[in-house]
Amino acid sequence: MSEADRTSCDAAGVVAGIRAVAATIAEHKVELTRLDRDIGDGDHGENMARGFTAVLAKLDAGEPDTPSAVLKLVASTLISTVGGAAGPLYGTAFLRASTAVKEATTLDPQAIVTALTAGRDGVVARGKAELEDKTMVDALTPAVNAARAAADAGGDVAAVLRAAANDAAMGAAATIPLQARKGRASYLGARSIGHQDPGATSTAYLLEALAAVAEKAP
Amino acid sequence: MSEADRTSCDAAGVVAGIRAVAATIAEHKVELTRLDRDIGDGDHGENMARGFTAVLAKLDAGEPDTPSAVLKLVASTLISTVGGAAGPLYGTAFLRASTAVKEATTLDPQAIVTALTAGRDGVVARGKAELEDKTMVDALTPAVNAARAAADAGGDVAAVLRAAANDAAMGAAATIPLQARKGRASYLGARSIGHQDPGATSTAYLLEALAAVAEKAP
Amino acid sequence: MKKIINDPTTVVTEALKGVALAHADLVTVHHDPDFITRADGPIQGKVAIVSGGGSGHEPLAGGYVGPGGLDAAVPGAVFTSPTPDQILAATQAADGGAGVVHLVLNYTGDILNFETAAELADAEDINVQAVVIDDDVAVKDSTWTAGRRGVGGAIPWYKITCAAAARGDDLDAVVAISKRVVANVRTMGMALTPCTVPHSGEPSFTLAEDEMEIGIGVHGEPGRERTKLTSANEIVATLLGSVVEDLPFERGDNTLLFVNGMGGTPSIELYLAYNAAREFLAERGIEVTRSLVGNYFTSLEMQGMSISLLKLDDELTELWDAPINTAAMRRGV
Amino acid sequence: MKKIINDPTTVVTEALKGVALAHADLVTVHHDPDFITRADGPIQGKVAIVSGGGSGHEPLAGGYVGPGGLDAAVPGAVFTSPTPDQILAATQAADGGAGVVHLVLNYTGDILNFETAAELADAEDINVQAVVIDDDVAVKDSTWTAGRRGVGGAIPWYKITCAAAARGDDLDAVVAISKRVVANVRTMGMALTPCTVPHSGEPSFTLAEDEMEIGIGVHGEPGRERTKLTSANEIVATLLGSVVEDLPFERGDNTLLFVNGMGGTPSIELYLAYNAAREFLAERGIEVTRSLVGNYFTSLEMQGMSISLLKLDDELTELWDAPINTAAMRRGV
Numbered sequence A, B: 001m002s003e004a005d006r007t008s009c010d011a012a013g014v015v016a017g018i019r020a021v022a023a024t025i026a027e028h029k030v031e032l033t034r035l036d037r038d039i040g041d042g043d044h045g046e047n048m049a050r051g052f053t054a055v056l057a058k059l060d061a062g063e064p065d066t067p068s069a070v071l072k073l074v075a076s077t078l079i080s081t082v083g084g085a086a087g088p089l090y091g092t093a094f095l096r097a098s099t100a101v102k103e104a105t106t107l108d109p110q111a112i113v114t115a116l117t118a119g120r121d122g123v124v125a126r127g128k129a130e131l132e133d134k135t136m137v138d139a140l141t142p143a144v145n146a147a148r149a150a151a152d153a154g155g156d157v158a159a160v161l162r163a164a165a166n167d168a169a170m171g172a173a174a175t176i177p178l179q180a181r182k183g184r185a186s187y188l189g190a191r192s193i194g195h196q197d198p199g200a201t202s203t204a205y206l207l208e209a210l211a212a213v214a215e216k217a218p
Numbered sequence C, D: 001m002k003k004i005i006n007d008p009t010t011v012v013t014e015a016l017k018g019v020a021l022a023h024a025d026l027v028t029v030h031h032d033p034d035f036i037t038r039a040d041g042p043i044q045g046k047v048a049i050v051s052g053g054g055s056g057h058e059p060l061a062g063g064y065v066g067p068g069g070l071d072a073a074v075p076g077a078v079f080t081s082p083t084p085d086q087i088l089a090a091t092q093a094a095d096g097g098a099g100v101v102h103l104v105l106n107y108t109g110d111i112l113n114f115e116t117a118a119e120l121a122d123a124e125d126i127n128v129q130a131v132v133i134d135d136d137v138a139v140k141d142s143t144w145t146a147g148r149r150g151v152g153g154a155i156p157w158y159k160i161t162c163a164a165a166a167r168g169d170d171l172d173a174v175v176a177i178s179k180r181v182v183a184n185v186r187t188m189g190m191a192l193t194p195c196t197v198p199h200s201g202e203p204s205f206t207l208a209e210d211e212m213e214i215g216i217g218v219h220g221e222p223g224r225e226r227t228k229l230t231s232a233n234e235i236v237a238t239l240l241g242s243v244v245e246d247l248p249f250e251r252g253d254n255t256l257l258f259v260n261g262m263g264g265t266p267s268i269e270l271y272l273a274y275n276a277a278r279e280f281l282a283e284r285g286i287e288v289t290r291s292l293v294g295n296y297f298t299s300l301e302m303q304g305m306s307i308s309l310l311k312l313d314d315e316l317t318e319l320w321d322a323p324i325n326t327a328a329m330r331r332g333v
């Protein structure tokens, strides 16, 4: 099997997911940059697109053969090409996810929850953001919780990722009324209110792409 | 007599004329600067206004008692405060005019023609501009010619200055279709065509102010 | 977007090539990963100083590489902190065996990327210590923000930290001096116009013809408040008022006054503002014993300025006066 | 008009006060009439070098006053040449008994005012010789114009002329060197945006978002032609193409390449353009042996650049390399 399916996902499936993520990020590059211009420095879309373009190039040069190795490739590529706050944070997330599923040749729903949780924990460990600080954590934490609930309820891979994606999107939208307390947007104080956090938004797009790929799998 | 009259003009009359010039220049400062912005560097109005403001201050501190001394005061003040091309050119004009009427206690129509001619010759000597080079010479030379004709025809002071002012104004307007060959506007080549020369315009305003004062004299 | 560029994605690379060609006597530019080192480095036995950050702040940081200045600088993409592999490579290239100081400006991205690089350098047995500057009084320093930004104060901080290393101080001593500068410098900035990041193509914010932004950062982030454009004297009073009050600076203090242009401000305005700043400080009895005026830490073509004040003691003054030979700052050599 | 100023009529005076306070070690600023002299001058027995022009071109000319640089600079109102009494006072203050060279940029106003000042100085028994620079290839040099303008080439011209005086050349020798620079330097400029003279309050011209002005002068005068904004490589080819063809510069020539910012251009763009210029010259076999990149002769906040090329021989190179200690240029001291 070379695609994610409903009960588990192998290395090729993870690659397909990452390719979809790259496409989504490219598609939303301008929007992410615009969001970052409102409350940051206007580079988030460009940073993420640069990173995932590099990831695609690496994958084209040779696809690793375990899910963990794919995630590690993504991690190291993002760390060395994205820069800014998002580079080390997403890099750490993928690195921790990779480590968390090190032995698995395919990822079942529980493994996906494990990977997501480890990724979120990595972001929190590096960035020290709490919920409602108006960061990507506000998309990641609802996503992790929803994924766990879906997996515990017996959901398949697609169901788990769908739950994660939906709640990430809600989490991203819910950053709008918040005042930023971490990252560049925090400099704005109350003026950060009324804008959606770019990092939370890219997290939501990323999970949406993974969910969509999983749903399309046979 | 403390004002210009119809047959001659004493020191006080020259002072009255210069004060009127200062007022006119101040009034047209923005317009002169705008003309200079089109084909120069946008400072002619400011330069002239700075100079004549300084002249007023000098006159307030004490009015010289011969026409020549008044003209010399104007010359040295313009030279030391205007800068740019206009400063030395107008300065030289007033200096040569002053020298040309050195002995006179009042200026009759022929003396006025002598002063105007000397002033124009001074500008040409310093700036080397020929007619139709699109400079103040294009206002000065018609003014000198008209003044001479008026004086030769027996015109009084007011008539001489009126003739000079009218032809200076026509000369200034006639610079519009010309291509500049001297001064900053010459850098523009053919793009200087279609704009009125700022220096010719200030010359026309200057003579208009003198004529108006002479006409109002009893 | 009006810029003298060929392609928004290659601006930094092409500019780095220009730097390499224009300053071959002072610096060596490395590519993939990108970093800049002293042409005569590494200096064995000297503590090496490495800094960096997003591009677009030129001459920061490559313009300060050279004898008496930085040993290496790491340019990120425009307004984006550099990546750990760049920082690691620069750290390795600069290391002269006496340890390396990372001078990090306080932005989440810079902190995270330099942290990762330091861990990696540690694994290579390079002794790295980081010092972080956060001199921007426009930002509230509290647990509820990412902390104050590192802004204009970075220039005297670079100069003095590097001079300590150049005179032979060991790693701990250099770090101590560096932290003393951080403790004694404060800055606040303002902008008349925004700037446009090349790949974005849109201004970072918009300001009406009669508006200015007070408390601006150096990345085109909007500032603390938007107000009507006022006179130079009032702007200076707003910026310096916050700066003086914060440390606080007091009557009789000796200081370095630094009026920094944001890239698009003509120096006639900077000197005019400097004059206003001197009057402001003179009224308060604060002595200005050293000065710097110019575009030293910029935000692309942004028009505006920041004012920094550094409390000087004899040692900091001596280190400020010490020789430096770099593209952007040169004296005594 | 967005500027950090108090009053359009006092901009130059206030900025001069700032210069005096910021650079008291290098220069003395005199008022009424306004001029700037070396703090350690006049230097007895040395040929004195005096230059000046309108303000708004900072660091020209006051930023080049100091040891190895000018003995005096005379700032006019913004974009307006100084008056003869200013120039005379500066000439008298700079004179060290070995004669004075007036370095005059070719503009009608500057020529006329410096001419008058030289006559007045002559009457005071000061031996003054004027050298005029007219390096701007954008202007047709013919009897039908005021001649070419003096633009960016003035910077290497200042440096080299002043170095000749500093090494002890007599008046004739200094003048000869100075004229050799004029004969060997050519420049052309362009602008992306206009600038606004403070007292005028209006931009000197307007350019659409996709337009640039080629052959611009340094006073906000419109240029030779208005074209669509193109790439840095194409802009450089247009400017340098005209420059190289004019002298002409030839394969094997050693040159100084100077990329000058108009005041509002960030240095990342200047270095990018410098890189493009190096490629352009390399293709033609023209060697670049010395370089200068930065905002050295500006037009207020105008965005744009000029490119100058100076053909170097050994002596000019040595004089370029000689020490100078001024606010805007410093090396070897």
Ligand SMILES: Nc1ncnc2c1ncn2[C@@H]1O[C@H](COP(=O)(O)OP(=O)(O)O)[C@@H](O)[C@H]1O
Pocket (backbone or CB within 6 Å): A036, A040, A041, A043, A044, A045, A047, A048, A083, A084, A085, A086, A087, A089, A123, A126, A127, A128, A129, A134, A135, A136, A137, A182, A183, A184, A197, A198, A199, A200, C079, C080, C081, C108, C109, C110
């Ligand atoms: N301390 C943090 N913890 C978690 N996420 C953060 C933190 N700081 C910033 N972020 C996220 O990073 C995003 C900005 O990323 P990006 O624009 O690429 O980097 P930079 O802010 O350095 O320009 C923010 O929208 C936010 O979601």
Ligand SMILES: Nc1ncnc2c1ncn2[C@@H]1O[C@H](COP(=O)(O)OP(=O)(O)O)[C@@H](O)[C@H]1O
Pocket (backbone or CB within 6 Å): B036, B040, B041, B042, B043, B044, B045, B047, B048, B083, B084, B085, B086, B087, B089, B123, B126, B127, B128, B129, B134, B135, B136, B137, B182, B183, B184, B197, B198, B199, B200, D079, D080, D081, D108, D109, D110
């Ligand atoms: N060589 C010249 N001879 C006569 N008049 C000249 C000459 N050059 C310039 N002018 C006049 O000077 C005017 C410009 O004056 P002004 O703007 O004050 O000086 P600048 O050109 O130095 O900025 C021009 O409009 C023109 O009439």
Ligand SMILES: [Mg+2]
Pocket (backbone or CB within 6 Å): A036, A040, A041, A042, A043, A044, A084, A184
């Ligand atoms: Mg950002």
Ligand SMILES: [Mg+2]
Pocket (backbone or CB within 6 Å): B036, B040, B041, B042, B043, B044, B084, B184
């Ligand atoms: Mg003018």
Ligand SMILES: [Mg+2]
Pocket (backbone or CB within 6 Å): A041, A043, A084, A085, C054, C079, C080, C081, C109
């Ligand atoms: Mg960034």
Ligand SMILES: [Mg+2]
Pocket (backbone or CB within 6 Å): B041, B043, B084, B085, D054, D079, D080, D081, D109
């Ligand atoms: Mg002028």
